[in-house]
Amino acid sequence: MVTTLLEKEIGEQTIQSTVPLQMEHILNVHDLEIFYGEKRAVNGISMDIEKNAVTALIGPSGCGKSTFLRSINRMNDLIPGARAQGEIMYEDLNILSEQINVVALRKEIGMVFQKPNPFPKSIYGNITHALKFSGIKKKSQLDEIVEESLQKAALWDEVKDRLHKSALSLSGGQQQRLCIARTIAMKPTVMLLDEPSSALDPISNAKVEDLIVELKKDYSIIIVTHNMQQASRISDKTAFFLSGDLVEYDATEKIFTNPSVKKTEEYISGRFG
Amino acid sequence: MQICIYPIMTYFRGVWCIMEKIIPAKERLTKSSKNRMDGELRGKILVILCAVIMISATISITIFLGTKGLQSFIKNGVSLIEFLTSTHWNPTNQASPEYGALPFIFGSFAVTFLAALIAAPLGIGAAIFMTEIAPSWGRKILQPVVELLVGIPSVVYGFIGLTVLVPFVRAHVGGLGFSLLSGMIVLSVMILPTITSIATDAMGTLPKNLREGSYALGATRWQTIRKVLIPAALPGLLTAVVLGMARAFGEALAVQMVIGNVRNLPSSILDASATLTTIITLNMGHTTYGSVENNTLWSMGLILLVMSFAFILLIRYLSSRRKL
Amino acid sequence: MKSKTADRIATGVFVAIAIIIVSILVGLFSYILVNGFKYISWDFLTTPSSNIRAGGGIRDQLFNSFYILLLTMIIAVPLGVGGGIYMAEYAKPGKLTDTIRSCIEVLASLPSIVIGMFGLLVFVNVTGWGYTILGGALALTVFNLPVIVRVSEDSIRTVPRDLKEASLALGITHWHTIKTVLLPSAFPSILTGIILAAGRVFGEAAALLFTAGLSTPRLDYANWNPFSEQSPLNIFRPAETLAVHIWSVNTQGLIPDVEAVSNGSAAVLVISVLLFNLLARWIGSIITKKITATK
Structure with missing residues (x-):
């Protein structure tokens, strides 16, 4: 899609170059409510997500943080009976609108899941799968992107000699980094990470955490995590969810050292959840 | 319309470069924009x-x-x-043709019920053997056996019935050999795999704690099977039997080869008989399309169709009971 | 200890039932194979059948069986897999989906003779084709379709949800996800199901009696023009299949060597179906191994 659009543009008009707009917020959420059938899972939350920062969503299981995350790239559309009200503004468009082309949206707002889910293809094929669909067919071009995204995901050195081996032959941590690489290859602006390292061993976990910190230079990252240490280590801002409500949302340092709501303190100190 | 910046990679004159490119979000992300949704629609x-x-x-x-x-x-x-x-x-009597199909309707029902009478206990017994008596090795042996039995074509069942069963019945039981009895035996073997596999599923989906609860009370295996498991699985087991009967009711060639195909109501199990399917099979080719006799064959076909709807309704009723 | 005795008797009965079923199968197979093998020869498989004389073979019937099977599969597989995809991926819970499900159920439970009658009505009389291979293949498609739809639906449903989400989250359309992720993953079990269904089609006779007919014109295997009357490839000619042949020689045949011909044919039929079974298992396990090989 990317190249075809560009070619079209070149043919039709001259490329305007402007100074990049300094956008403070990449997403603005207003009064977001999410329902599963009759049950309300998220109760009217509002928050602004910063650009090029890591935002952590924490809270006990079932608090609505994953539901919220999945609504940002409309993955909840897959769940029968799920519907969302309110606004998630992304570049002046409401993501939740009927008019949104979810396929194009998901290219810009990528997602990495809790369990590593590589396709049963080669490592190379995992990354090129979506690129080919986007119209990039040239081998040299694909090779280039594969290398670049694997390097960004800090996986290149480990797999460069076996790009055409099955992705399932990788370890869990490597698989997860491959999933991140495959998302990076699509050049998203926002990356949604749903407990990306909870299924991994501590060493792989550390690698993925380093990677996330590295990635925020290029992407805005929202991460759901159950791991308090992880949230405090890697995130810039932290949002605490409890039974569908956004209880507190602030700079990570503030949340972990001096939260203003008692519930937040109780959760962080491990008194419940 | 707000304009925003979107980094785009492009392959330009042999080099990769990142270009700042302006495409409004509205154009990129709304449904009106040209993107690959057409393949989706197709x-x-x-x-x-x-x-x-x-x-x-x-x-x-x-x-x-x-x-x-x-x-x-x-x-x-x-x-x-x-x-x-x-x-x-x-129907061929020129002066006063008669079109009473009761013998065939009766034959169809009789042979179906008789076949179920043999196949149901065997099939359910086999299911219990696989799930309760010998879940590991028993299943390993019986499962493929059942699958192979399904695979044998019905004409082969009919042919073996004709060459082995019919002479055997004639020699050792009595009558001509072509009889309700032969039809029922052939059919019962044919529907046995259907009943067995569905009954096995029904038994297999029973919750574990049913068994454990019963054994914990000191019941023997047989008592558990009889008093707890069979009643609990009953709707499923009945579904298995009904599906088997539906298959028996509609089976044509195998029955036709062994049942004798006479137009009289049988008076004993050793009498030759006929069913709806066998009369259709035999006469469809020999009667003129559009003649009265031919049309009555289509009426028999309609009965078969209606019966298969009836069997479906019965199964639906049973499976709605299973959910309770 | 009365209940103990009852328990022991019951166990004995269940074991006996299992033994009975196994011996039925062993008996059937050994009868078919032992009796059939002595008649199977290269000659038997390659000479045309005879209507009156002894010594006929099953060349044309064998060819017809495979040809009808092939045609049926060419029609039924795309339709069935498409229907399966619809049921697994697009059908929303509601009246329409319930209706389609009922239709599949009805089609699946129709006796094959009834499907044959429908074929006679539509593909033979209404179209005016007479008894044709195509009519037979279409009737068998009706007979086979629900099986393939179910197999495809079930196989697609068992593909892990993760994979589908992964693909969609990368901005790939639903349809492309189905084509490139779901179908390849479901392929082994769909293929196994299709081969098993093929075995069923191969042995089916009742649906073919009134659609493909009980006779085969004299065929010239050197004639590859599908529009020629004598070409084996002509889809508008009547064709007696192997299964139909067994039935017809036994019930209305005049040949003196009925026993030999039908024993041989039955053995060929059963061996073919057996091969279909083995092939299905073998291919299924090979592909599964290939996919998870490097694990």
Whole structure:
């Protein structure tokens, strides 16, 4: 899609170059409510997500943080009976609108899941799968992107000699980094990470955490995590969810050292959840 | 319209470069924009078409066979009452043809129930053997056996019935050999795998704690099976039997080869008989298309169709009970 | 200890039932194979059948069986897999889906003789084709379709949800996800199901009696023009299949060597179906191994 659009543009008009707009917020959420059938899972939350920062969503299981995350790239559309009200503004468009082309949206707002889910293809094929669909067919071009995204995901050195081996032959941590690489290859602006390292061993976990910190230079990252240490280590801002409500949302340092709501303190100190 | 910056990679004159490119979000992300949704639509239409074909096949089968099957009553004036209740089938009698299909209807039901009578205990017994008595090795042996039995074509069952069973019945039981008895034995072997596999599923899906609860009370295995498991699985087991009966009711060639095909009501299990399917099989090719006799064959086909609907309704009723 | 005795008797009965079923199968197979093998020869498989004389073979019937099977599969597989995809991926819970499900159920439970009658009505009389291979293949498609739809639906449903989400989250359309992720993953079990269904089609006779007919014109295997009367490839010619042949020689045949011909044919039929079974298992396990090989 990317190249075809560009070619079209070149043919039709001259490329305007402007100074990049300094956008403070990449997403603005207003009064977001999410329902599963009759049950309300998220109760009217509002928050602004910063650009090029890591935002952590924490809270006990079932608090609505994953539901919220999945609504940002409309993955909840897959769940029968799920519907969302309110606004998630992304570049002046409401993501939740009927008019949104979810396929194009998901290219810009990528997602990495809790369990590593590589396709049963080669490592190379995992990354090129979506690129080919986007119209990039040239081998040299694909090779280039594969290398670049694997390097960004800090996986290149480990797999460069076996790009055409099955992705399932990788370890869990490597698989997860491959999933991140495959998302990076699509050049998203926002990356949604749903407990990306909870299924991994501590060493792989550390690698993925380093990677996330590295990635925020290029992407805005929202991460759901159950791991308090992880949230405090890697995130810039932290949002605490409890039974569908956004209880507190602030700079990570503030949340972990001096939260203003008692519930937040109780959760962080491990008194419940 | 707000304009925003979107980094785009492009392959330009042999080098990769990142360009700042302006495409408004509205153009990139709304449905009106040109993107690859057309393939999506094409695919969706394609599979919907497949679904439509299935619906229309079912509807046209019902309509075609329905109208054709009613012709003998509407166009040829055959009495429906006579057709269903008279035992005299003599369509070739020029002076006063008779169209009583009761012997065949009776034959179909008789052979179906008799086959179920043999196959149900065997099939359910085999299911219990696989799930309760020897879940590991028993299943490993019986499962493929059942699958292979399903695979044997019905003409082969008929042929073996004709060459082995019929002479055996004639020599050791009595009668001509071509009989209800032979039909019922052949059919019971044919529906045995159906009953076994569905009954096995029914037994297998029972919650574990049923068994454990019963054993914990000191019940023996047989007591557990009889008093706890069979009652709990009953709707599923009945579904298995009904499905087997549906198959038996519609089976044509195997039965036709062993049952004798006479037009009289059988008076004993050793008498030759006929069923709806066997009469259709035998006479469809020999009668002129559109003649009264031919049309009555289509009416028998309609009975088969109606019965298969009835079996489906019965199964639906049973499975709704299973959910309770 | 009365209940103990009852328990022991019951166990004995269940074991006996299992033994009975196994011996039925062993008996059937050994009868078919032992009796059939002595008649199977290269000659038997390659000479045309005879209507009156002894010594006929099953060349044309064998060819017809495979040809009808092939045609049936060419029609039924795309339709069935498409229907399966619809049911697994697009059908929303509601009246329409319930209706389609009922239709599949009805089609699946129709006796094959009834499908044959429908074929006679539509593909033979309404179209005016007479007894044709195509009519037979279409009737068998009706007979086979629900099986393939179910197999495809079930196989697609068992593909892990993760994979589908992964693909969609990368901005790939639903249809492309189905084509490149779901179908390849479901392929082994769909293929296994299709081969098993093929075995069923191969042995089916009742649906073919009134659609493909009980006779085969004299065929010239050197004639590859599908529009020629004598070409084996002509889809508008009547064709008696192997299964139909067994039935017809036994019930209305005049040949003196009925026993030999039908024993041989039955053995060929059963061996073919057996091969279909083995092939299905073998291919299924090979592909599964290939996919998870490097694990």
